[in-house]
Amino acid sequence: MKQMNSKIVVVTLLCLFSLTLSAQKHMYVWQDGMKTTFSIADVDSITFADETEDFQQKIGKFSISATQQIAFSSGNLQYHPLNNQWRFAESQLDHVGDANANISPTYDGWIDMFGWGTGDEPTRTVQNNGSYSTFVDWGTNSIGIDTANTWRTMSADEWNYILSYRPNATALNGIAHINGVNGLILLPDDWVGIEGLTFNSGAYGHWSREYYAVHNTFTLEQWQQMEEAGAIFLPAYGFRQGNSIYGSGSKGYYWTTSPNGGCGPMNLEFSAEYIKINSAYRYSGLSIRLIKDIE
Numbered sequence: 001m002k003q004m005n006s007k008i009v010v011v012t013l014l015c016l017f018s019l020t021l022s023a024q025k026h027m028y029v030w031q032d033g034m035k036t037t038f039s040i041a042d043v044d045s046i047t048f049a050d051e052t053e054d055f056q057q058k059i060g061k062f063s064i065s066a067t068q069q070i071a072f073s074s075g076n077l078q079y080h081p082l083n084n085q086w087r088f089a090e091s092q093l094d095h096v097g098d099a100n101a102n103i104s105p106t107y108d109g110w111i112d113m114f115g116w117g118t119g120d121e122p123t124r125t126v127q128n129n130g131s132y133s134t135f136v137d138w139g140t141n142s143i144g145i146d147t148a149n150t151w152r153t154m155s156a157d158e159w160n161y162i163l164s165y166r167p168n169a170t171a172l173n174g175i176a177h178i179n180g181v182n183g184l185i186l187l188p189d190d191w192v193g194i195e196g197l198t199f200n201s202g203a204y205g206h207w208s209r210e211y212y213a214v215h216n217t218f219t220l221e222q223w224q225q226m227e228e229a230g231a232i233f234l235p236a237y238g239f240r241q242g243n244s245i246y247g248s249g250s251k252g253y254y255w256t257t258s259p260n261g262g263c264g265p266m267n268l269e270f271s272a273e274y275i276k277i278n279s280a281y282r283y284s285g286l287s288i289r290l291i292k293d294i295e
Helices: 097-102 156-165 211-215 220-228
Strands: 009-011 026-031 034-039 069-072 077-080 085-088 173-178 181-186 232-235 239-241 244-246 252-255 266-270 275-279 291-294
Touching (some): 232 252
Antiparallel strands (some): 026 034, 069 291, 077 085
């Protein structure tokens, strides 16, 4: 899986071309009744404004187009093969990690890395792209107490809109280290901030896993405040091939619905160095974060 040395969100199509998004990050403010743009490249960080509201748990709303918003599930998708049971992780920080190497139809434990489109056969591990030619969404299953077809997987275009095209998009995501876990924070459309909290957007620009913490470090208590205000966290699990796990704690990989023609399907990929939409082998076991449309 190819790395790129960049602090911006980019879209990489590995077949015939590569598309790089605007290298300039922007924020918008109102001054004297006029909408004014300034470059985030000119500042090192964003300190959130004071917020007097007594925060209560809320569902963060994220735009995936100019007319559609979604809500994320409460955690990453998990599956118990022996019990044929689906659930969301109890915490956004939770991950199964190296135990995904135990994947099998009779495994008496939870897994959370899946080959592309394996909503109908989540323990498929054959390392042959042809065995993953049809996409079956994981959201077609009953998950916890939710009925079938309550949730769905996002497309690459929808991920790209969240990361790059919604208002103030590039200021509303950034890598972070939270209570010992590396990952990516996504802030909702209406984010107003938390008193005393500073958030550095984007990636650090260096590949080493230690730079998640250099870029942003939050305690569990600080994260709980952000979560109560609608923030989302995607842990950097790495990926699975066959029964082997790679990149745990260094990179995050999340499937999309987008097959990308003859190349591997598209996925959200991030590290301390970059955040981008990339492609991967269909048989790679990646993480799943489901969403539902807000009417």
